[in-house]
Amino acid sequence: MLPPAPMSATTAGGFLLVLSIVLPVAGVLLAFALGDRYVRLVAFTIMPLGLAIAAALVLALPRGGGHLVYLLGAWPPPLGVALHADGLSAVMIAATAVVIPAVAVYAAPEFRPAAAARAPAAFWMLLLAIWGALNAIFVGGDLFTLYVALELLTFATVPLVSLDGRAETLQAALRYLLFALLGSVLYLAGTALLYGLYGALDIVLLSRRADAQLGTLIAAALMTTGLLAKTALFPLHLWLPPAHAGAPAAASAILSGLVVKGSLFIVIRLWFDVMRGLPGFAAAHVLGALGATAIIFGSVVALRQERLKLLIAYSTLAQIGYLFLMFPLAFDVSGDLKRGGALAGGVLQAISHATAKAAMFMAAGSIYAGLGHDRITGLNGVARAQPLSVLTFALGGVALMGVPPSGASLAKDLLLQAAAETEQWWWTILLQAGGVLTAAYVVLVLAHALAPPDKPIALRGAVPRICDLAALVLALCSLLLGLMPWASYLPIPQGGMSNPLGIDALSKLLLPVLGGTVLAILLSPWPHPLALNAVERMIAPLRRACLGFGRLVEAVDDVLRQWPAASMSLLLVALLLGTLMFAGA
Structure with a gap:
């Protein structure tokens, strides 16, 4: 701290x-x-x-x-x-x-x-x-330094998305830039309000001076909303899928693994340092609700994607939602914000996501380079042709499911412990469902990759072994993060670190995989080798209903990624957060 x-x-x-x-x-x-x-x-x-x-x-x-x-x-x-x-x-x-x-x-x-x-x-x-x-x-110690660094991050990332110079990637980069600038305007407006009220922007000074007056609450709502737009939390994900669609695999790995963590880190600083004494209990539950919606929404849309890269992009949307569950769980039963296990779990999940998702995007890039496409239904037999790439994707996905000794497993344990201590049982359901939904799109991809090909695979070009090894190292890092001595740096409560290699590790793998297999069969519209014909006939009515739900979610996503809906969502989130903070005061 x-x-x-x-x-x-x-x-x-x-x-x-x-x-x-x-x-x-x-x-x-x-x-x-x-x-x-x-x-x-x-x-x-x-x-x-x-x-x-x-x-x-x-x-x-x-x-x-x-x-x-x-x-x-x-x-x-x-x-x-x-x-x-x-x-x-x-x-x-x-x-x-x-x-x-x-x-x-x-x-x-x-x-x-x-x-x-x-x-x-x-x-x-x-x-x-x-x-x-x-x-x-x-390492920024004041809110304006953080603003400058965040803008530098944005202006360095935008051209990275459009390196190939094609019209669609330039359009995606401009969309990202304009929406990020809207977030910047909100953040800067809040910063100016705080400076006018307290004559300082240093985080430590503000943590001692800030009180629950109207200007402070407006500033907190504006700054939080602006940062959510840069983080691409649902429903402010206008820019995320297009940015990933045409970007190089290395750029997507950086964008998903690291860039969105910059704005998330400032949200953490804002809430756990500057706003620690402000009335944010109800607003934190709004952040948790948006995160929970992102988990379900992003996972369902991911299962409906035809391209592997877009599947991973919508998986990022879901995982970003997972990160925001720490905010309501950080409030204890008396309504006070604590820097405890929930914060540690959220940061660990962010680190696990950074390493695993970067590895998955890199693996997808290698598969695209080898096959000349990344259509999920065309991946049959790629596990034999590109075993290291498929292994990397699998290990990254297993790490994100929360299987010990991954960092995501330890993060999930800490968040579950926080939910039990604060008597917020409803978040436990979302935490457990998150692993199952993650397993669904990982199982879907692996089922195609491991299936026998319809015809012999002819690779378009050999992928350098060093590329696959670099991605594999990151996937292994994510899978082994639970073994690191995190208690020296994060506020992990006593007894918060369970044995990462205990007997329950097998159940933490089997249950999500089994549940994910069922969801992959029910929600994915593409023909896949997971279900036998007899099973498909038995579950046909249920699958039709699930596919209808998936189409509805995808239609909502199409609307939310239009400028009018995205702008209205930005305004509504800011108003909702500000209103709840004011009501709490």
Whole structure:
């Protein structure tokens, strides 16, 4: 957690916070100065150094009393700007430092320097810029610094989505940019309100000064809504599926695994630090309800996708919803917001999603490169032709289901424990359903990949082994995250970490897989090898009803991804959050 009072001096090891931002930015400038020919070399020189800085920060944090501070210009807040790092910052910086080099290794064969192409040079500079912007978000100590870092993240991500220059990808990038800018306007308006009320934007100072007056509640509602738009929480997911549809696999891995975590991290800072004493109980349940809807909505639409990449994109929408269940669960029975197991579970789920989803997008990219398409019904036999890619997808999916010893399993246990302690049993149902719904689209893809092909598969080109290995490493990281000593950095309650290799691990795998198989049969409209003809005839009426429900959900999704509906949803979410906070006060 952040220090209880503003620090008057830089702490030992505080310079690591500056290095974590300066190093990627210096890499961008150096690559620009040296030219396209050396840009990839610069990136691969910077990345081991960035990983070393992240490791040093993780090791230095316990010795610094759980927080590190660096005062820019030696001026303490509110006159100066401070960089802060606590356990949440450390684990997010470490996760970013693992995912970005893995994606870089995967992307290296595709984005080789070429005399006639600017996309490779742009990719490597944008990748470093995203890394620097994310680190600035994770260590930013005041709300305006976070705004600047968030905008840098947006402007680095937009061109990454449209690297190929095709009309549809440019349209998707512009859609992302415009909606993200709407979110930025709301966030900046809230920041200006807080500065006018309290004369400070430092998070620690605001946590001590902010009270439940009308201006503060309006600012909190505006800032939260703006950040939800950038995170693509349902129903504010206008930009997410189109951005993934045509982006390179490496760009999708970064966008889904890391970029949406930047705005999520600021939401966590806003609620658990600045707004900790404000009346947010009812508003937090709205966030939880939106998250629960996203889990069901995203999973159903994912099961109806014809393309593997779009299936994973809608899976991201569902998993983002899973992250927001931490907010209502963080309130205890007396209505006070606590930095306990719910917060730890939400952050662990975010890290697990970052590694697993990046690996799944990379695996999908390898399958597309090998087959020349990613149609799910055309994947029959790909497990034999591209075993490492399919294994990576499977391990990433199993990790997201919450099977021990994955990080998602530990996160789920912490959230379930929080639900029991706060007597909010209804969230338990959603937490358990989340694993089953995740298993449904993972089982659907694997059923096709493992089925015998109708005709021999002729790969369009050989996928470099290093690409598959980079993706596999990330999937294994997600699957083994539950074995890490998280209690040193996250507020995990006593007894919150169960044995990740216990006897219940088998049941945590079998039950979601069995339930997911049933859902895949009922909700997927495409012919698949999961059901025998006799079984299909028996469940035909139920399947027709489920398919009708799926068509309805997909039609709602088509409406919500239109500008009028998305803009109205943005306004309604802001009004609802502000009204509930005001009523609570």
